[in-house]
Amino acid sequence: MIKQRYTLQRGLTVITILFFLIIVFAVISVNSGKMNLSPQEVLNVLLGKGTDKQNLIVFDFRLPRIVLSILVGMGMGAAGIVMQSLLRNDMASPGTLGISSGSGLFVLIFVVYISSMGVSSYIALPLLAFVGGLIAAGLIFLLSYRRGREISPIGLILTGVALGSGYGALTTFLTLKLDDSQMDFMLRWLAGNLWGDDWGYIAVLTPWVIVLLGYVFFKARMLNTINLGNQTAEGLGLAVKREFLGLSLAAVALSSGSVAVGGSFFFVGLIAPHMARKLVGPNHKLLIPASCLAGGLIVVVADTITRTVSLGGDVPTGIVITVISVPYFLYLLAKAN
Amino acid sequence: MQNKSAKKRVTKLSFTMYMVVGLGLMILMSAASISFGAADMRLATAWEAIFRFDPTLTDHQIIQTLRLPRTAADLMVGCSLAVCGAIMQGTTRNPLADSGLMGISSGAAFAIALCLAFMPGYAYWQMMLFACMGAALATGMTYFIASLGKRGMTPQRLVLAGLSISMLFGALSQYLAINYNLGRALAFWTAGSTAGAQWGELLMITPLFIAGVLLAVALSPSVTVLNLGDEVAGGLGIRSGLVKGLSTIVVLVLTGLAVVVVGPVGFVGLITPHIVRYLVGVDYRYIIPAAAVYGALLTVSADLAGRLINKPFETPIGIIFSIIGVPYFLFLARKQRREFE
Amino acid sequence: MECITVEQLDIAYDEALIVKELDLKIPHGKITSIIGPNGCGKSTVLKAIGRLLKAKSGTVYLKGADIRTLPTNEIAKQMAILPQTPTAPSGLTVEQLVAYGRFPHQRGFGKLTKEDKQIVSWALSKTQLTEFEHREVDTLSGGQRQRVWIAMALAQQTDLILLDEPTTYLDLAHQLEVLELLYELNRSQQVTIVMVLHDLNLAARFSDYMVAIRDGKVIEHGSPERVMTKRTLREVFSIDADIMLEPRTGRPVYVTYQILRDRNKELKKEVAT
Numbered sequence A: 001m002i003k004q005r006y007t008l009q010r011g012l013t014v015i016t017i018l019f020f021l022i023i024v025f026a027v028i029s030v031n032s033g034k035m036n037l038s039p040q041e042v043l044n045v046l047l048g049k050g051t052d053k054q055n056l057i058v059f060d061f062r063l064p065r066i067v068l069s070i071l072v073g074m075g076m077g078a079a080g081i082v083m084q085s086l087l088r089n090d091m092a093s094p095g096t097l098g099i100s101s102g103s104g105l106f107v108l109i110f111v112v113y114i115s116s117m118g119v120s121s122y123i124a125l126p127l128l129a130f131v132g133g134l135i136a137a138g139l140i141f142l143l144s145y146r147r148g149r150e151i152s153p154i155g156l157i158l159t160g161v162a163l164g165s166g167y168g169a170l171t172t173f174l175t176l177k178l179d180d181s182q183m184d185f186m187l188r189w190l191a192g193n194l195w196g197d198d199w200g201y202i203a204v205l206t207p208w209v210i211v212l213l214g215y216v217f218f219k220a221r222m223l224n225t226i227n228l229g230n231q232t233a234e235g236l237g238l239a240v241k242r243e244f245l246g247l248s249l250a251a252v253a254l255s256s257g258s259v260a261v262g263g264s265f266f267f268v269g270l271i272a273p274h275m276a277r278k279l280v281g282p283n284h285k286l287l288i289p290a291s292c293l294a295g296g297l298i299v300v301v302a303d304t305i306t307r308t309v310s311l312g313g314d315v316p317t318g319i320v321i322t323v324i325s326v327p328y329f330l331y332l333l334a335k336a337n
Numbered sequence B: 001m002q003n004k005s006a007k008k009r010v011t012k013l014s015f016t017m018y019m020v021v022g023l024g025l026m027i028l029m030s031a032a033s034i035s036f037g038a039a040d041m042r043l044a045t046a047w048e049a050i051f052r053f054d055p056t057l058t059d060h061q062i063i064q065t066l067r068l069p070r071t072a073a074d075l076m077v078g079c080s081l082a083v084c085g086a087i088m089q090g091t092t093r094n095p096l097a098d099s100g101l102m103g104i105s106s107g108a109a110f111a112i113a114l115c116l117a118f119m120p121g122y123a124y125w126q127m128m129l130f131a132c133m134g135a136a137l138a139t140g141m142t143y144f145i146a147s148l149g150k151r152g153m154t155p156q157r158l159v160l161a162g163l164s165i166s167m168l169f170g171a172l173s174q175y176l177a178i179n180y181n182l183g184r185a186l187a188f189w190t191a192g193s194t195a196g197a198q199w200g201e202l203l204m205i206t207p208l209f210i211a212g213v214l215l216a217v218a219l220s221p222s223v224t225v226l227n228l229g230d231e232v233a234g235g236l237g238i239r240s241g242l243v244k245g246l247s248t249i250v251v252l253v254l255t256g257l258a259v260v261v262v263g264p265v266g267f268v269g270l271i272t273p274h275i276v277r278y279l280v281g282v283d284y285r286y287i288i289p290a291a292a293v294y295g296a297l298l299t300v301s302a303d304l305a306g307r308l309i310n311k312p313f314e315t316p317i318g319i320i321f322s323i324i325g326v327p328y329f330l331f332l333a334r335k336q337r338r339e340f341e
Numbered sequence C: 001m002e003c004i005t006v007e008q009l010d011i012a013y014d015e016a017l018i019v020k021e022l023d024l025k026i027p028h029g030k031i032t033s034i035i036g037p038n039g040c041g042k043s044t045v046l047k048a049i050g051r052l053l054k055a056k057s058g059t060v061y062l063k064g065a066d067i068r069t070l071p072t073n074e075i076a077k078q079m080a081i082l083p084q085t086p087t088a089p090s091g092l093t094v095e096q097l098v099a100y101g102r103f104p105h106q107r108g109f110g111k112l113t114k115e116d117k118q119i120v121s122w123a124l125s126k127t128q129l130t131e132f133e134h135r136e137v138d139t140l141s142g143g144q145r146q147r148v149w150i151a152m153a154l155a156q157q158t159d160l161i162l163l164d165e166p167t168t169y170l171d172l173a174h175q176l177e178v179l180e181l182l183y184e185l186n187r188s189q190q191v192t193i194v195m196v197l198h199d200l201n202l203a204a205r206f207s208d209y210m211v212a213i214r215d216g217k218v219i220e221h222g223s224p225e226r227v228m229t230k231r232t233l234r235e236v237f238s239i240d241a242d243i244m245l246e247p248r249t250g251r252p253v254y255v256t257y258q259i260l261r262d263r264n265k266e267l268k269k270e271v272a273t
Helices: A008-031 A039-046 A052-087 A099-117 A121-144 A153-175 A180-191 A199-218 A220-226 A230-235 A240-262 A268-280 A284-308 A317-335 B002-035 B043-051 B058-092 B104-118 B124-147 B155-179 B183-191 B199-226 B230-235 B240-262 B268-280 B284-308 B317-340 C042-049 C072-078 C094-105 C114-126 C142-155 C172-189 C200-206 C230-237 C263-272
Strands: C002-013 C016-027 C031-035 C057-062 C080-082 C160-164 C192-196 C209-214 C217-222 C239-245 C252-259
Touching: A008 A039, A008 A052, A008 A268, A008 A284, A039 A052, A052 A199, A052 A220, A052 A240, A052 A268, A052 A284, A099 A121, A099 A153, A099 A180, A099 A240, A121 A153, A121 A199, A121 A240, A153 A180, A153 B155, A153 B317, A180 A317, A180 B155, A199 A220, A199 A240, A199 A284, A220 A230, A220 A240, A220 A284, A220 C094, A230 A240, A230 C080, A268 A284, A268 A317, A284 A317, A317 B124, A317 B155, B002 B058, B002 B268, B002 B284, B058 B199, B058 B240, B058 B268, B058 B284, B104 B124, B104 B155, B104 B240, B124 B155, B124 B199, B124 B240, B199 B230, B199 B240, B199 B284, B230 B240, B268 B284, B268 B317, B284 B317, C002 C042, C016 C042, C016 C192, C016 C209, C016 C217, C031 C042, C031 C172, C031 C200, C042 C160, C042 C192, C072 C094, C080 C142, C094 C114, C094 C142, C114 C142, C142 C160, C142 C172, C160 C172, C172 C192, C172 C200, C200 C252, C209 C230, C217 C230, C230 C239
Parallel strands: C031 C192, C031 C209, C080 C160, C160 C192
Antiparallel strands: C002 C016, C002 C057, C209 C217, C239 C252
């Protein structure tokens, strides 16, 4: 009897474990920070029996930040797995394709020009970021797509990273027009700092992420089939072009939303799918939830580290993630054929 | 036979012509750089400031303490980075090589940030040393990672490895900057700017600069032959190990000093050799000197542009080169890919 | 009765016309092979029939219906296609890959019904892969892997299967393994098979109907006896071949051949005599 590597049972177990880990770290995160709260005190607050100060800390600072971390991580994790599967390239991610940076440029445009116009930033911001992401996606598509020929995997990533740094340069260029506080904000945003930890933004981001995640999860079967190759998938009756378009839009929307409100996390969308694939195998019905949860977990853990381990000042979460992720990316690069 | 020597004469002639043109433009742009800026001045004032310096005039002060060192810094940095790029492209046979792209500048920058954060009483030469060590570390890591795996060191992998190392060191530098409050000045420097250049620093660096460039020029004939491939070069009597070793030292030193003065600037080393190659051909005996001149020219012009657009805000040269560099890099990468596939 | 009719097909790749005004009729319930030299357009024609490529002009009719008017899902229920060198993602088991054949029949989220699972088992047994059903596909031999893809096509439950060079890269024994399986499927299940083959002798041995293409046009078509002649081979492949009837099966095969020195001269000589 041959032992299968990836079974449904194992997959579901892994997903459940990931879910619980997120909850555990969320709890740790609520407890820790500049002012430590014991679990008992947190419980009191949740039950409505906390002091004003404790309520403030939990409801206005920590809880929104944790919820945001999870949402952002899930969004990036899902976007990452979709991109990697659609492009059949395991180094693809919103960061390496330049899509996060493209969104970022538009976020900056918002900060510089539009926020003073009094348009509700809660809606305008993610929408603008989405537009930026679409433009970036369109550009890399234009530059890389060659009819009939397969795009060289490393070539695609190279183009994406170059475009990304181009958007980054433009962004920094525009940053110079800002005053000190705005500039500081942008610099932190570029490093990935979970700045939108405010219930208003979360209220917009949550349905955005949930609906898109639902769509992507529903399309798990399509992603599985696309993995067999465009021609085989087409032969099986999958409308490849249409599904590709729909899923790409979803991925761009997910990553733009996360990036708009959470800051530019370069590596989450790259690492989470890999972890998920190693844990649950290639079936997207398991992969998509696993990748989302892995993404959420990465960001929550990194954020907890940022706020507990005394690294000094307010270090953007993205820096921690970058430092941990680069070695892994290099390993992937070394392994690539 | 007659044709060949005629062609050779033409190449030598065109080289000399391009060098003269380049130097001329360089002087012109330097003059412009000294004269223009946030506070406009006439060329005559600049002339007087240099040759008949009057310490009581503010204009003269500005020129002597701000503009002149700044222009000198631009020239040196541009020259160094371009020469580095040329040497790297020659010795690795990789047309996408550049100090910025391969993480070398970021490594140096990180080392400097470390220095600023932890050794407040630093001496300038210590900072230089740190910069070179940081550059060496980053270079080592990039080359190592890029050469692992089956296909070995392709240009694309080198760049990707370099970019990731760049991001790693960038993140670490950012951390230091935020944590140790190295301030807005550092942010500026990190974007690549000669705004804070001072005579003292420049004077200390100058001997190293001159030595580096001279060594590069001395190595140039060997680099040309190395371009034919290690084995062919070996057969022709070149000791590739030695040449590569010396080249690496030149690159580390020149990049290190550039980073100390201006911060991590990329793309100069990428773009300049390509432009120069277009003008003077593929012989590195011409490319390296020409790169030295045109790199200086490009950087001075970029700095001038950076001060004129977006007035009164300054745009650091790092940004300007990124904005020009990325599309150019993409164009090169596409060309590369077509040749590689 | 025709299964597939191709009318005046023009197919272009980046402005260069590969297939020119091609007409073709594929018979129902038979094994058809498309042969021709490299670059003649045989794979291109197959892909156009399989709607994987869009033709510049002309029409492909599947059982009388223009394929452009049929939704791709519907086509998948009538026609299965096995492209050249298909790759399965690593980690997939035989059973999982064959199950993909049920894709066109699934709705929504796509859980496998009892019927689906039965069909998958049947496909596995038809291709003698039942004992391998939990093995990972990339641990199998070349011939076995091709059988897995054929099983997937079977699971699609179509009565037409298109195959693009199913025997390339396989060694001799595995080539026979695959072709004998296709032969048996055709004889026992009346599955219409259309395949592009590069090996003429195998094509002649296993086909009922052959189509020889050169430079995007059909040069000759019909039974193997009609197509495998000295003259056709000379026109299509530029070789001077000796044909004999093979002892085991009685089918025509080429035994030895020479490269034609001057193709036109030989043709003129032939016409003159």
